[in-house]
Amino acid sequence: MSDDARRLKPVDVVIVGGGWAGSIMAKEMTEAGRSVVMLERGPDRSTASEGAYPASIDELEANFRYKLFQDLSKNTVTIRNNSQQTALPYRRMAAFLPGEGVGGAGLHWSGVHFRIPPDDLRMRSRVIEKYGARFIPEGMNLQDYGVTYEELEPFFDRAEKVFGTSGEPYMINGKVVGKGNVFSPSRSDHFPLPALKDVYTAHLFRKAAEEAGFHPYSLPAANASRQYVNPYGAQMGPCNFCGYCSGYACYMYSKASPNVNILPVLRQHPLFDLRAGCHVLKVELDADGRRATGVTYTDPDGKVVTQPAELVILTAFQFHNVRLMLLSGIGRPYDPVRNEGVVGRNFVYQNVTTSNVWLDRGIETNQYIGAGGGGVAFDDFNSENFDHGPLGFVGGSPVWVNQAGVRAIAAAHSGGPPGTPRWGSAWKAGMIDTYRHSLRIDAHGSNMAYRDVYLDLDPTWKDAYGQPLLRMTFDWKDNDIRMNRYVVDKIGDVAKAMGARRVNLTKREFGRPFDTRQYQTTHLGGGAVMGSDPGTSALNRYLQSWDVHNVFVIGANAFPQGTGYNPTGMVAALAYWAAHHIRTTYLAHPGPLAG
Amino acid sequence: MRGLAGIAACGTSLASRPARSHPPAPYVPRFFTPIEWAFLTAACDRLIPADENGPGACALDVPRFIDMQMDTPYAFGAQWYMQAPFVQGPDNLGYQLPHAPRDLYRRGIAGMNAHAATRHGRPFADLAPALQDDLLRGAENNRLVFGDIPSSVFFDQLLANVMEGAFSDPVHGGNTGLGGWTMLGFPGARADFMDWVDRYGAHYPLGSVSISGETA
Numbered sequence: 165m166s167d168d169a170r171r172l173k174p175v176d177v178v179i180v181g182g183g184w185a186g187s188i189m190a191k192e193m194t195e196a197g198r199s200v201v202m203l204e205r206g207p208d209r210s211t212a213s214e215g216a217y218p219a220s221i222d223e224l225e226a227n228f229r230y231k232l233f234q235d236l237s238k239n240t241v242t243i244r245n246n247s248q249q250t251a252l253p254y255r256r257m258a259a260f261l262p263g264e265g266v267g268g269a270g271l272h273w274s275g276v277h278f279r280i281p282p283d284d285l286r287m288r289s290r291v292i293e294k295y296g297a298r299f300i301p302e303g304m305n306l307q308d309y310g311v312t313y314e315e316l317e318p319f320f321d322r323a324e325k326v327f328g329t330s331g332e333p334y335m336i337n338g339k340v341v342g343k344g345n346v347f348s349p350s351r352s353d354h355f356p357l358p359a360l361k362d363v364y365t366a367h368l369f370r371k372a373a374e375e376a377g378f379h380p381y382s383l384p385a386a387n388a389s390r391q392y393v394n395p396y397g398a399q400m401g402p403c404n405f406c407g408y409c410s411g412y413a414c415y416m417y418s419k420a421s422p423n424v425n426i427l428p429v430l431r432q433h434p435l436f437d438l439r440a441g442c443h444v445l446k447v448e449l450d451a452d453g454r455r456a457t458g459v460t461y462t463d464p465d466g467k468v469v470t471q472p473a474e475l476v477i478l479t480a481f482q483f484h485n486v487r488l489m490l491l492s493g494i495g496r497p498y499d500p501v502r503n504e505g506v507v508g509r510n511f512v513y514q515n516v517t518t519s520n521v522w523l524d525r526g527i528e529t530n531q532y533i534g535a536g537g538g539g540v541a542f543d544d545f546n547s548e549n550f551d552h553g554p555l556g557f558v559g560g561s562p563v564w565v566n567q568a569g570v571r572a573i574a575a576a577h578s579g580g581p582p583g584t585p586r587w588g589s590a591w592k593a594g595m596i597d598t599y600r601h602s603l604r605i606d607a608h609g610s611n612m613a614y615r616d617v618y619l620d621l622d623p624t625w626k627d628a629y630g631q632p633l634l635r636m637t638f639d640w641k642d643n644d645i646r647m648n649r650y651v652v653d654k655i656g657d658v659a660k661a662m663g664a665r666r667v668n669l670t671k672r673e674f675g676r677p678f679d680t681r682q683y684q685t686t687h688l689g690g691g692a693v694m695g696s697d698p699g700t701s702a703l704n705r706y707l708q709s710w711d712v713h714n715v716f717v718i719g720a721n722a723f724p725q726g727t728g729y730n731p732t733g734m735v736a737a738l739a740y741w742a743a744h745h746i747r748t749t750y751l752a753h754p755g756p757l758a759g
Numbered sequence: 760m761r762g763l764a765g766i767a768a769c770g771t772s773l774a775s776r777p778a779r780s781h782p783p784a785p786y787v788p789r790f791f792t793p794i795e796w797a798f799l800t801a802a803c804d805r806l807i808p809a810d811e812n813g814p815g816a817c818a819l820d821v822p823r824f825i826d827m828q829m830d831t832p833y834a835f836g837a838q839w840y841m842q843a844p845f846v847q848g849p850d851n852l853g854y855q856l857p858h859a860p861r862d863l864y865r866r867g868i869a870g871m872n873a874h875a876a877t878r879h880g881r882p883f884a885d886l887a888p889a890l891q892d893d894l895l896r897g898a899e900n901n902r903l904v905f906g907d908i909p910s911s912v913f914f915d916q917l918l919a920n921v922m923e924g925a926f927s928d929p930v931h932g933g934n935t936g937l938g939g940w941t942m943l944g945f946p947g948a949r950a951d952f953m954d955w956v957d958r959y960g961a962h963y964p965l966g967s968v969s970i971s972g973e974t975a
């Protein structure tokens with residue numbers, strides 16, 4: 165196919181995927197004076213059109229017809245729980261909801277904007293230091309990222325300033341300055357905006373968590389608590405807690421998105437060329453496979469064209485980056501039997517369960533009020549903030565009320581307390597009581613990497629372009645189930661302190677396989693991870709392919725294991741980190757940045 | 760037949776509707792046949808019955824919503840990955856049938872009526888509510904078979920669309936008079952709580968509003 169493809173005029177940099185990572189890399193590369201083509205397979209999108217009030221806040225279209233999400237009819241994945249099964253196509257949206265179109269999932273995300281805990285970056289080393297190497301279960305591929313929090317700090321800071329993130333700090337330059345998360349590392353500066361107000365449920369949760377002896381803090385949110393102008397000159401309006409974040413373009417210009425915070429500036433740049441409706445088929449390599457020469461894609465008319473470039477940056481969603489590496493022959497595919505190869509290895513998810521608390525019928529919890537990134541959390545059982553020694557599991561979970569706005573169809577589907585019928589008068593009564601008087605508390609846990617959990621290409625099913633679908637082999641493991649069950653019990657303590665009328669603690673169950681039919685989270689990770697050992701990582705610590713030095717791969721694919729936090733803050737920081745090293749070193753001296 | 764069956768199935772909810780000076784012309788379904796429409800209206804009114812907590816599915820025009828949805832790309836399966844082969848596997852790996860929503864309705868309704876005829880000698884719409892509920896529960900618990908469609912697949916499709924119809928914006932044909940939102944306490948497109956976010960414990964005083972500006 166590539167031989168017949170029309171060849172376009174060469175450019176300096178081609179970027180695959182128009183979400184957060186792609187927009188950050190494009191901004192950085194144009195600042196460095198390089199010509200950039202950004203290819204996005206979905207349509208062009210802007211807040212002015214997709215976010216126009218009131219038509220944009222249509223729950224049916226946004227959350228049940230997936231207006232801004234990936235078109236599964238063209239491309240999906242296959243899924244199985246273990247390598248003995250036949251993986252079957254993920255035919256309908258359910259467990260996870262990947263994005264599509266300019267802005268990517270960054271247009272319709274919620275806005276929780278974290279810095280990764282320092283211990284998570286060196287999880288393997290930390291666990292061995294604290295508990296010894298034998299503590300790591302057989303078959304768990306626990307790894308370090310190969311980069312430290314201190315190295316990443318300036319880039320976390322940069323990302324927060326670009327995103328207009330609202331939050332309360334705890335420590336700046338080693339000095340305690342505020343009531344933020346006592347477990348969070350020292351920062352070089354304040355958040356650009358103060359924390360959002362607590363919605364009522366978050367307010368109640370904060371008081372109860374304190375009473376239960378935990379350390380609640382305001383979730384860092386890329387939802388602007390005040391009017392804000394970011395370092396690029398992009399403007400945000402103050403969040404009005406409309407309750408339409410996840411699945412929607414923010415009509416208030418309050419939720420950070422590539423479309424609001426970067427692209428309005430980037431689109432004006434003469435070196436920037438955005439091409440929507442362009443689906444990349446593969447990265448082209450030279451004859452010995454050591455250097456990329458560009459990418460081949462189908463344009464909006466269905467013509468196959470090749471875009472030559474000096475530098476190829478993959479910034480598609482986590483699993484699309486991994487698939488493109490497999491389709492292009494970049495890096496050695498993972499073989500779980502021989503335990504060799506790296507592309508597809510350490511595929512991870514996130515271990516989220518949502519519990520429910522019913523309060524007195526005199527208390528209206530107003531679940532329709534919300535900001536996607538707002539809320540109150542405690543980290544007493546996240547990362548290495550607690551002693552795992554007697555517990556016998558690796559990993560942890562923040563606990564929070566993150567009331568992003570519960571809308572009517574979702575409330576109808578959730579229905580009443582466990583045991584309530586799904587329809588009829590009993591359902592109606594239970595649903596109304598639950599909507600008006602309850603709140604949701606999440607355990608948003610980590611998911612470790614395992615030797616028999618991985619990504620490869622499916623032998624049977626193809627996408628609309630005739631290329632094999634990506635195959636996921638995934639199931640929950642006892643270590644992660646034990647972690648979830650331990651942390652969810654703490655939610656019971658908080659609910660008691662809240663004076664709950666009724667509590668439903670939702671825990672992962674041993675032996676119950678991963679269920680693709682129920683939404684869990686879109687925080688997928690790994691599969692092309694960063695690290696310091698080419699034997700266990702596809703990318704070096706600068707997110708550069710070990711094998712093809714002019715290919716960088718930016719995304720949650722780089723996480724060696726799943727964290728308890730939402731991934732976007734880390735992805736943005738890694739993008740700025742990689743861009744910094746490309747600008748300061750690679751452009752002048754192209755070649756491997758790590759030996 | 761259509762009119763009679765529809766009115767019979769929706770009788771209770773029609774009676775509870777607010778009086779109008781000019782009653783609107785009855786909705787004429789475009790996708791569903793008269794027999795199917797009779798099933799749909801009867802089933803919707805059992806899934807969301809009118810009661811002391813609020814209106815039922817017929818008063819909310821949920822059948823109209825579902826019929827209108829059948830003309831959207833969604834109903835043709837355009838948003839689903841529909842490439843062969845279709846291989847059945849464990850339930851937790853998700854939907855693996857070659858049928859789009861339109862097919863599920865055609866086959867599912869025929870199947871429900873066939874079971875009603877076999878057991879009770881009459882179509883579903885003509886049965887007493889308790890018998891209708893039994894059949895719906897049978898479908899929900901996958902105790903019926905409609906050719907290659909497990910009955911729970913059809914039931915889940917129907918229930919999902921019924922919930923959508925009762926609680927989505929009226930622009931899609933359901934949630935008439937914002938009755939679904941009012942029952943739930945959902946303000947709809949208000950979408951501005953700048954002044955209410957920290958009035959802890961206060962009752963939010965404004966009623967629902969739709970995308971078109973209709974209020975309740």
